Amino acid sequence: MNFDAATINAEQVLSLARKTFEIEAAAVLDLVSRIGDEFVQAVGLMAACRGRVVVMGMGKSGHIGRKIAATLASTGTAALFVHPAEASHGDLGMIQASDVVLAISNSGESEELVAILPVLGRLGVALVAITGGPESTLARQARITLDTSVAREACPLNLAPTASTTAQLAMGDALAVALLDARGFREEDFARSHPGGALGRKLLTHxxxxxxxxxxxxxxxxxxxxxxxxxxxxxxxxxxxxxxxxxxxxxxxxxxxxxxxxxxxxxxxxxxxxxxxxxxxxxxxxxxxxxxxxxxxxxxxxxxxxxxxxxxxxxxxxxxxxxxxxxxxx
CATH class of the missing domain: 3.10.580.10 (CBS-domain)
Incomplete structure (x- = not known):
């Protein structure tokens, strides 16, 4: 597809950008009234976890999952990301009964993720779902479901995951922050996991x-x-x-x-x-x-x-x- 930069409509570009911000901001704000007892239960389950929080997700949800796993790990919660497709080919061995699986899927019907749910059930792993499909297969099999459904995507075609992935990311950050507080995580703890960062240098350098x-x-x-x-x-x-x-x-x-x-x-x-x-x-x-x-x-x-x-x-x-x-x- 050929593209001529001279044909860009500046007003249209800025209008779409502003609309994207508005839609995604609304998607995040909608989560405020949606969380309640299940969110508290999810935090309690992860805080009491004797193993690790294993984050899983396909496609764009997988990218969000990697970031959530990294945020959890850097704020005091042992966590890692396992790709659902790889899990079906051996990586399920990385998951133990003492772990908590945090599964992310906007539809709740991601084929690769749904395929391994029975195995996770047989392992006795606690399953927490972040999904936009509260009635989906994933939601039905999860012990706790966190609803991240959105009214629409920011994509003008309402197709590309945009507002939905922003909501997933915000929910993951909320979990990490709540866990950070529940664990009594301090600046010094953060510095120890970020020795190369500015805060690490300030709090660890004598x-x-x-x-x-x-x-x-x-x-x-x-x-x-x-x-x-x-x-x-x-x-x-x-x-x-x-x-x-x-x-x-x-x-x-x-x-x-x-x-x-x-x-x-x-x-x-x-x-x-x-x-x-x-x-x-x-x-x-x-x-x-x-x-x-x-x-x-x-x-x-x-x-x-x-x-x-x-x-x-x-x-x-x-x-x-x-x-x-x-x-x-x-």
């Missing part, structure tokens, strides 16, 4: 994971000359240096900003020691603190680096905004 340590930490003794102090700062590239005693207890800090202010005042630096120019009792952070706590401390006090101390207060590291940016904490 100061000790990203700090500079050992010889990379710029430090001098209080009696060090100003020249020694500057040499240490330049070599380590932190833009600051800690002033410590023989037990590595922190007494002060000197920064690039402090240097600029001394130069502006015309101070003769050659005869000064680290003790003469340091800021006493500098801001520090514990090595076991979350990296985001270090970020908050630095933002609050408008500083670009912070010293890291251990449980006894001894210097064990240093951290800059650049270090935190490289770790993608900020």
């Amino acid at each position: 100061v000790s994971d990203v700090m500079r340590s050992g010889n990379a930490v710029p430090k001098v003794f209080a009696e060090a000359s100003f020249t020694e102090l500057m040499r240490e700062m330049s070599a380590k590239g932190l833009g600051a240096a800690a002033v410590v005693d023989s037990r590595q207890q922190v007494h002060g800090i000197f920064t690039d900003g402090d240097l600029r202010r001394l130069v502006e005042k015309g101070v003769d630096l050659r005869s000064l020691t680290a003790a003469d120019v340091m800021h006493v009792d500098p801001r520090t952070v514990g090595r076991s603190a979350l990296a985001v706590e270090a970020v908050a401390l630095m933002e609050q006090h408008r500083i670009n680096s912070v010293l890291v101390v251990d449980e006894t207060g001894r210097l064990c590291g240093a951290l800059s905004t650049n270090d935190l940016m490289r770790a993608k904490v900020i």
